[in-house]
Amino acid sequence: MTIHRAVVARVQPLTATMTRVTLHGEGLVGFESTGVGDEYVRLFFPHGPDRSDLSLPVTTEKGWETPEGRPVAPMRTYTVRAVRPESREIDVDFVLHDHGVASTWVAGAQPGDALGVNDPTGLYSPPDDLAWQVLIADQTGLPAVARLLENTPDGVATRVVVELPGPEAVQSLPGTKVTWTYGGNGHEASRLAELVSAAIPPGTDLTGGYIWVAGETNALRTVRRYLRKELGLPATRFKVVGYWIPDADSWNERYEALPDAVRAELVALWDNPVGDEEDLTIRYEARLSDLGL
Structure with a gap:
């Protein structure tokens, strides 16, 4: 595993609740995308007011460690929205809120700021007989949903349901009709479990199907039990990914x-x-x- 030093190239507001940061630079030489639509990286943020001063950890056989005498870099996990290897660029979309290391950083992000980025890992893994899929997420899963749709082969029927804080967070998504619902996302109780059971009720013919769900970690405990215990799905037929904890x-x-x-x-x-x-x-x-x- 490599931890790369990346530099902000551009900052683009997407909606009232999400901002895209494009990272580039020589430090991204060797950054290799898995090609999996929900691949994620760990971002290492500056530890002080100097936005170019990174205390990057060094990789070890067990992961990484902070060099002796250096401060520990704040770290958060984010989905990679896009990778352009020809220009050594990656896009990361940030949900905006009023607290936290990442949200505070992105509120002031500008070209020239630096971040550490480790090599990506993907989780979406549909079966070989994939004929249809259901993608359900809250706002934190929206970048992954968008990229999964871009990568979905022709002929695979896809249903998408996304829970957003409100209409101001809606984005244009490629290739399919999306059901937008409003609530959850730290403002109200998450309805992800209800949305999953409504989209895939008991008795659904699950032949050729795959279910991918991402969002608030605690809310997804019920989702995982439903898919595994009530519907009896094997692990190869679904993926439940907790993105954040209130x-x-x-x-x-x-x-x-x-x-x-x-x-x-x-x-x-x-x-x-x-x-x-x-x-x-x-x-x-x-x-x-x-x-x-």
């Missing part, structure tokens, strides 16, 4: 405050897996719910 700093503090034995129990679930990853994730999320997390 009040994430508080959540992390509460997790770290758990007794050592409880945190060890949660880690042990992953160290000694029983069943496939989706079943394991359901057990892990159920335990978190029991703990009030």
Whole structure:
């Protein structure tokens, strides 16, 4: 894995609630897209007021670590909206809100600012017999939905449902009719679980299908259980991706405050897996719910 130093080339407002930042530069030499529509990167932000001063970690066999004596760079995960290798450019779309490292940074972003970017990872993985798909997301999943639509082969029927905070967040999407709903997104309770069950009700013929859902992590616990336990879908037929947690700093503090034995129990679930990853994730999320997390 490589962590690249990238520089802001352009900043483009998309809607009242989302801004696109185009990154470029010699530091992106060797950045290779997976070609998967929902691929994501970790962005490393400046740690102080100098927007060009990055304390980039160095890669190790286990991931990365901050060099001794340097501050830890704030890090957040974002979807890659587009990659143009010929011009060494990548686009990243940022949801705008009134708090947080990334939103604060993008509010003042301008050409010449610097970010660290690691190599991308993609999650969308439809089966070979794909004939139709359902893509459902809140606003944070909108960039991935747009790119997935651009990459969808001709002949694959696609239904898209997106939950936005309001009409001001609507974007033009390629190739298919979109059902826009309003709510959730940190302003109201998420309706993602309701939207999924309405789009794929019990009794749906799932032959040739694939379901991809992304958005608020806690709301997606119900979605995962529904797809796996109620509909009985194998892991190859769906992907549920948690993008954000409401009040994430508080959540992390509460997790770290758990007794050592409880945190060890949660880690042990992953160290000694029983069943496939989706079943394991359901057990892990159920335990978190029991703990009030």
